[in-house]
Amino acid sequence: MRFLTAGESHGPQLTAIIEGVPAQLPLLAEDIDRELARRQGGYGRGRRMQIEKDRVQIVSGVRHGMTTGAPITFVVENKDWKNWTKIMGAEPISEEEAEKMRRKLTRPRPGHADLNGAIKYGHRDMRNVLERSSARETTVRVACGALAKVILKACGIEVAGHVREIGGIRAEETNYATIQELQKRSEESPVRCLDEDASKKMMAAIDKAKQDGDSIGGIVEVVVAGVPIGLGSHVHYDRKLDGKIAGAVMSINAFKGVEIGIGFEAARLPGSQVHDEITWSEEEGYKRKTNRLGGFEGGMTNGMPIVVKGVMKPIPTLYKPLQSVDIDSKEPFAAGVERSDSCAVPAASVVCENVVAWEVANALLDTFGSDQLPLIQAAVERHHAASKEF
Numbered sequence: 170m171r172f173l174t175a176g177e178s179h180g181p182q183l184t185a186i187i188e189g190v191p192a193q194l195p196l197l198a199e200d201i202d203r204e205l206a207r208r209q210g211g212y213g214r215g216r217r218m219q220i221e222k223d224r225v226q227i228v229s230g231v232r233h234g235m236t237t238g239a240p241i242t243f244v245v246e247n248k249d250w251k252n253w254t255k256i257m258g259a260e261p262i263s264e265e266e267a268e269k270m271r272r273k274l275t276r277p278r279p280g281h282a283d284l285n286g287a288i289k290y291g292h293r294d295m296r297n298v299l300e301r302s303s304a305r306e307t308t309v310r311v312a313c314g315a316l317a318k319v320i321l322k323a324c325g326i327e328v329a330g331h332v333r334e335i336g337g338i339r340a341e342e343t344n345y346a347t348i349q350e351l352q353k354r355s356e357e358s359p360v361r362c363l364d365e366d367a368s369k370k371m372m373a374a375i376d377k378a379k380q381d382g383d384s385i386g387g388i389v390e391v392v393v394a395g396v397p398i399g400l401g402s403h404v405h406y407d408r409k410l411d412g413k414i415a416g417a418v419m420s421i422n423a424f425k426g427v428e429i430g431i432g433f434e435a436a437r438l439p440g441s442q443v444h445d446e447i448t449w450s451e452e453e454g455y456k457r458k459t460n461r462l463g464g465f466e467g468g469m470t471n472g473m474p475i476v477v478k479g480v481m482k483p484i485p486t487l488y489k490p491l492q493s494v495d496i497d498s499k500e501p502f503a504a505g506v507e508r509s510d511s512c513a514v515p516a517a518s519v520v521c522e523n524v525v526a527w528e529v530a531n532a533l534l535d536t537f538g539s540d541q542l543p544l545i546q547a548a549v550e551r552h553h554a555a556s557k558e559f
């Protein structure tokens with residue numbers, strides 16, 4: 170499967186076109202809307218999320234709740250568009266008018282794409298960069314991930330995520346028995362964290378950052394369970410699934426690091442405490458005693474849950490202004506803000522779940538074919554049985 174997204178943060182809509190989706194997949198708007206609503210939530214979000222009520226319109230590739238195999242188009246409207254119609258319009262406007270509307274951006278915000286994008290594309294109004302670099306785009310990326318989750322679920326694979334750390338406060342209690350329990354418990358916490366005590370401290374830290382006009386980042390973790398052995402491949406660099414997942418996580422706005430399994434900790438431990446010993450039983454087939462490598466060896470899944478962490482930097486737009494330079498006057502100025510999230514780590518954990526789901530679903534289809542769901546399901550089942558007896 171492949172997809173393209175289009176749309177500006179304050180334009181009329183966001184669009185995604187997805188090609189290569191198997192036919193005979195039951196797909197309803199509510200499957201997508203559930204994930205869109207989760208992405209909008211989470212403690213620390215700003216005023217924009219009170220305006221938007223993200224809902225998908227499926228405008229191609231699905232008839233009567235079933236995919237046809239044709240390209241699928243998702244559209245999500247921006248409710249805020251009505252406040253930006255003139256500013257975002259396709260019609261040319263004069264310099265004076267642009268000035269009057271106070272939306273022309275000549276002062277690049279540190280930590281954003283503004284200055285680099287403006288120099289690269291030759292924009293004197295950096296709004297042309299801001300509009301597309303905004304994490305508003307993650308709305309439709311999550312819609313594509315939600316579709317991927319439906320494919321995965323139909324093949325016995327589930328994805329869940331939670332927040333491990335915000336503003337230096339770590340979740341101590343991170344244990345769960347099943348992926349469903351992980352999902353349920355993270356959903357119950359406003360910061361999507363399993364540790365109740367840490368959740369409260371994280372919320373207080375977000376409040377404090379907001380009061381101080383500052384922002385804080387954190388670490389999210391995504392787990393994928395029920396994965397067949399051998400998704401991805403060792404035979405070529407661009408088929409290694411851990412590499413693709415790492416790239417997908419790093420492509421989320423504000424993500425600055427990724428770990429698979431124990432990740433960076435592996436640098437500090439001897440091999441005997443890093444590699445996962447192999448066992449076999451008639452009931453379960455091949456298993457690992459531990460899962461320190463997060464479900465991957467040789468760029469392929471080993472049947473253990475995939476465990477991926479992503480690091481999100483603090484939100485760059487701060488109420489406490491950072492210094493920048495006006496590109497017209499070249500004078501220094503302190504960047505001001507109208508509205509912003511103070512912490513989007515809980516929301517970003519949902520984005521992370523969905524971009525990982527997309528990569529895993531794609532690898533699944535690479536291995537088991539992509540024309541129609543029942544054939545894929547049968548192939549996955551046969552593969553599970555064959556792996557067990559191998």
Ligand SMILES: Cc1cc2nc3c(=O)[nH]c(=O)nc-3n(C[C@H](O)[C@H](O)[C@H](O)COP(=O)(O)O)c2cc1C
Nearest residue numbers: 280281282302304422423485486509510513516517
């Ligand atoms: C869900 C989500 C919400 C975000 N909300 C904001 C925000 O309100 N204000 C802001 O300045 N940055 C926000 N960001 C981060 C910026 O989009 C990002 O830092 C910026 O585009 C620069 O990209 P980079 O940090 O990946 O280099 C958000 C990111 C995500 C994932």
Ligand SMILES: C=C(O[C@@H]1CC(C(=O)O)=C[C@@H](OP(=O)(O)O)[C@H]1O)C(=O)O
Nearest residue numbers: 215217302303304305308422508509510
């Ligand atoms: C719109 C979303 O997030 C936005 C991401 C974002 C940024 O700079 O990335 C900046 C803010 O945009 P605005 O200035 O319009 O409030 C966030 O609200 C969203 O997540 O749907």
